[in-house]
Structure formats: C-alpha cells, structure tokens
Amino acid sequence: MIQEHLRHVEEKICQACDRSGRDRDDVTLIAVSKTKPIEDLKEAYRCGTRYFGENKVQEIMEKYPQMPGDVKWHMIGHLQRNKVKYIVDKVAMIHSVDSLRLAQTIQTEAAKEQVTIPILLEVNVAGEESKFGLSVEEVIPLTEQISTMKNIHIQGLMTIAPYVDDPEENRWVFRELKKISVDIEEKNIDNVDMYVLSMGMTGDYEVAIEEGATMIRVGTGIFGSRVHLL
Numbered sequence: 001m002i003q004e005h006l007r008h009v010e011e012k013i014c015q016a017c018d019r020s021g022r023d024r025d026d027v028t029l030i031a032v033s034k035t036k037p038i039e040d041l042k043e044a045y046r047c048g049t050r051y052f053g054e055n056k057v058q059e060i061m062e063k064y065p066q067m068p069g070d071v072k073w074h075m076i077g078h079l080q081r082n083k084v085k086y087i088v089d090k091v092a093m094i095h096s097v098d099s100l101r102l103a104q105t106i107q108t109e110a111a112k113e114q115v116t117i118p119i120l121l122e123v124n125v126a127g128e129e130s131k132f133g134l135s136v137e138e139v140i141p142l143t144e145q146i147s148t149m150k151n152i153h154i155q156g157l158m159t160i161a162p163y164v165d166d167p168e169e170n171r172w173v174f175r176e177l178k179k180i181s182v183d184i185e186e187k188n189i190d191n192v193d194m195y196v197l198s199m200g201m202t203g204d205y206e207v208a209i210e211e212g213a214t215m216i217r218v219g220t221g222i223f224g225s226r227v228h229l230l
C-alpha cells in the first residue's frame with residue numbers, strides 16, 4: 001500500500017514539475033508520519049523515504065531511536081518552548097517558527113548543543129483564525145530579529161493552506177508565500193536564505209509545486225487516513 005502510494009505521489013510530483021518547467025530534484029517530499037506506527041515508517045524507509053515529518057515532540061522522541069540514523073526529521077507542528085530542548089539535537093529542520101520568544105528558546109538550546117538549527121518561518125497567509133503562524137506583516141520584522149541569532153539559520157518560509165475542495169482555491173496562497181520570500185531575498189539580510197518554500201499537502205501539493213514549493217508535506221497521500229485517538 002505505502003509503496004504504491006509513494007509511487008503515485010512520485011508520478012504526480014514529476015508531472016507537476018514538468019508542467020511548470022521545474023527540476024524534480026528541486027522538490028523534496030516529506031512523508032508526514034504523525035500518528036502512524038513505526039512499521040509504516042520502516043516500510044516507507046525501505047521504499048527510499050528519508051525525510052519524515054512529525055508534529056509532536058513526544059512522537060519524534062519515541063520514533064527517533066527506532067529508525068536508522070540517516071533519517072531527516074522535520075518538525076512541522078506547533079512547538080512549545082519548554083519542549084525545544086528535547087529535539088534540537090534530533091531534527092534537521094523546524095518548519096513552524098512563529099514568534100520571537102520561540103526563536104530565542106531555539107537559539108539558547110541550540111547554543112548549548114553547539115549546533116545550528118535550520119528553520120522556516122510559518123506564515124498564516126490566508127489569515128485563518130484557527131491557525132498558528134505569522135501574519136504577512138510580521139514576517140519581515142521577525143526575519144530581521146532572528147537573523148542575528150548565531151545558532152539559527154532561516155532557510156525559508158512555510159504555510160499551511162486552508163482546507164478546500166478544489167486545490168485551485170489555494171493557488172493564491174502559494175503565490176503569496178513565494179512573493180513574500182522573494183521580497184525577503186531582495187533585502188539580502190545576513191544569515192538569511194530563502195531557498196525553501198514548504199507548502200502543499202495531500203490535497204494541493206501539485207498546485208504548490210507549480211507555484212514554487214521546494215518541500216511538500218504529504219501524510220494521508222502516503223500513509224492513508226489518520227485515526228484520531230484522544
């Protein structure tokens with residue numbers, strides 16, 4: 001099942017790249033394995049998956065020692081400051097930085113571990129009340145503030161687009177995130193890069209690729225639907 005799903009997603013990625021004149025190698029597929037058992041992750045790993053996305057610190061802590069060392073763990077969910085210390089030495093990237101205080105905590109913990117953490121700023125492009133993330137106006141000021149933190153490297157932006165029936169409805173969201181990243185790039189801020197655009201999920205990753213996504217986060221499209229246990 002997972003193997004077939006991965007093959008299907010891979011085909012769709014290639015088609016979206018072809019349509020938009022992009023190189024397949026410029027898009028990284030992150031397999032969002034939240035709530036899924038370790039056997040499912042291992043199966044995806046056997047099929048070649050190396051990038052896994054999780055949204056809970058606890059789950060990363062449990063799964064991390066059970067998977068091979070070459071797995072790249074991506075923290076994609078809302079991160080509480082008191083939990084940063086558990087993952088700074090484990091994650092390849094934090095996609096969900098949305099406040100100065102969180103960045104300060106990441107800086108402190110990363111300095112203790114003597115590592116530099118690649119991060120993305122999460123932008124709530126559509127302004128949905130229910131979502132975390134910076135408003136569009138907050139992004140540039142926060143980028144400038146975080147740029148001075150030595151153990152943090154801003155590598156781009158992330159957004160979670162609204163849940164829609166027709167992925168075309170989210171095209172403007174992806175276009176807007178791309179535009180913000182170009183605006184920031186033109187400012188040439190020291191210690192800030194904008195080569196990552198993390199956007200697009202199972203329902204809309206093809207449109208996101210057409211609009212410039214360099215990382216897509218696909219969960220149900222690979223692992224099947226999630227059972228929510230409370």
Ligand SMILES: *Cc1c(COP(=O)(O)O)cnc(C)c1O
Binds near residue numbers: 032034076218
């Ligand atoms: C769960 C999740 C995804 C994956 O969602 P699917 O619709 O299952 O592909 C992507 N990004 C974030 C931040 C998530 O929490």
